[in-house]
Amino acid sequence: MSAPPDLYGRRPTDRLWKFATRAISAYEVMTRFMRSETPEQPAKGLSMKLVVRKVKTEAEDVVSLTMSTEDWSPLPTWQPGCHIDLRLPSGTERQYSLCGDPEDRWTYRIAVRKLGAGSQEVHAIKEGDLVTVRGPRNAFPFIDVPRYLFIAGGIGITPILPMVKAAQDKDWHLVYCGRSRDSMPFLDEIAELDPARVWIRPDTEFGVPVSGKELLTWALPNTHVYCCGPAPMIAGVRVDRTTGLHYERFSPPPIVDGRPFEIELRRTGTVLQIPKDRTALDVIREAMPAVAYSCRQGFCGTCTTKRVDGGDMRICVDRGRGRIVLDM
Template identity: 40%
Template sequence: MTTLQPTASAPDATLAGVRTLEVAARMQVAEDAVELTLRRPDGGRLPDWAPGAHLDLVLPDGRSRQYSLCGDRWDAHTYRVAIRREPQGRGGSVWLHDEARPGTMLGFAGPRNSFRMAPAERYLLVAGGIGITPLLPMVRQAEMIGADWHLLYLGRGLASLPYLEELEAHGDRVTVHCGDTDGRADLDAWLPTDPSVRVYACGPERLLDAVEAWAPRLALPPRVERFAARIDDRPGRPFEVVASRSGVSTAVGADETVVAALRRVGVEVITSCAQGVCGTCEADVLEGTPDHRDSVLDEHARASGTCLLPCVSRCLDDRLVLDL
């Protein structure tokens, strides 16, 4: 059994309130994906969550990885996550596939939710492969409230798609499209014409880019959740950052993040992915115009200028004041 004593000084994670979960069960849900059922070691109640939420799982070497909760939100004593094996990734998924067994202890923080399911009468859900994980609880929620919904589920082949058996019970509300038998999907054929439809999507970058391209033709912008950060190679420029509650200010170098600059002068900022993907470090902006470079905030949040993710985002003005 692998035991973890989480610390806040993990190599790529600084997590507040890190706790411990035990792997209670493990199940293969696709050819390259496993589901882990997690519980508190004492069997106690876990924090509540809503569709779209994710956990930070902390591995024994301190690496932190984010996985969407895909189980029953009304089960107060277990969490479920599904993990696709990524041999070319950063190693977290491979470790969990190879080492996580019933009895393995993992640190965790959260749940957190930057992909919330807003109320609507109609939904179009678009999943690519393991991207089904945050959408599966949305399917259950839509069913529970009696909303009209449809799921477009894409993948390389049937063997690569988790939870097909569960989804088959919904009949023609679910459309499965596999590249090995159906060819490349014509996503624009799924562009909603009903202005009341809310679109949620999760999956590979190319799929999400195509869904986001629908935005000018939709009454409500699509919401997407990315597994990887967008590449933003725009050059930075120096500016001043002020942590108002801490009473500290410092210069942010052209090649330095706001988080790194603040930590340099003793202001700790809670981070997890440090790539603008998870939303852990979101901070309120009191002064200055954010230069958003994250993959989390929707267009409304960006346009409001009232928050930013300091792990990647910057400032368009000479001075940025944060509520930190």
């Protein structure tokens, strides 16, 4: 079967085709039910081999990947805010927000800006390549409320875009910021939304980065604010918004009121000093460059390490007092 031609990688979307595919799907589900079977679908959290069906340049240094199973079988369902873990050819894993259509059961879409070594590996992936994916998982849940303000900075549009599309029957506004229009992905899709509810705000057209107060122009008292972008943008929003704020950052969170402590690596007896302004992961990586980690924000679980006292430690974010002995 050839790759689907539409924006999200789906099959042709004319009404007759939609009716036919839904009828076939319904028939397959019914016959499986009659045979006391369940529709074949990968379990969430298990690794899946997916084929990259489409690679598209979405903006300057940003590409999107549209992926499906090899036989076009249904993928695990997801909701706006979900991400997947993508295992890269080097063996490292990175988390990327799903930015396609949750109603599309056959494909996943992610978009990645070229920044570091991991993203460079993603940009080297070509159509037809096999990739390993785990998920989807949701660390940025989208709740049902009457009024939303969506704020996205650059590649932070990826988890926000499906939320905006899901909120079309609600009172919503979107503020989308970036260095320049050329650097901002999915402007073509955003152009299809109600222009009265969207503010595209590139720095190059205003001369200065946007302030927190500007970002919150549409934030009425009963508005839930969903924000994703660089740390300074999120910090600016948090100064003026303390309730109804949901945010996801794509960089490690800053260390606030950190205290120094010690880490002992049980297998070698090495004792490491963790300063107040560094994470355990940062220091451990200097002694053990191959230590596993991914999100650096505490939610993926890749760096979780056993303590000798029986507990667990997410070495990318967790801190301690005195000396902590790790089973590593």
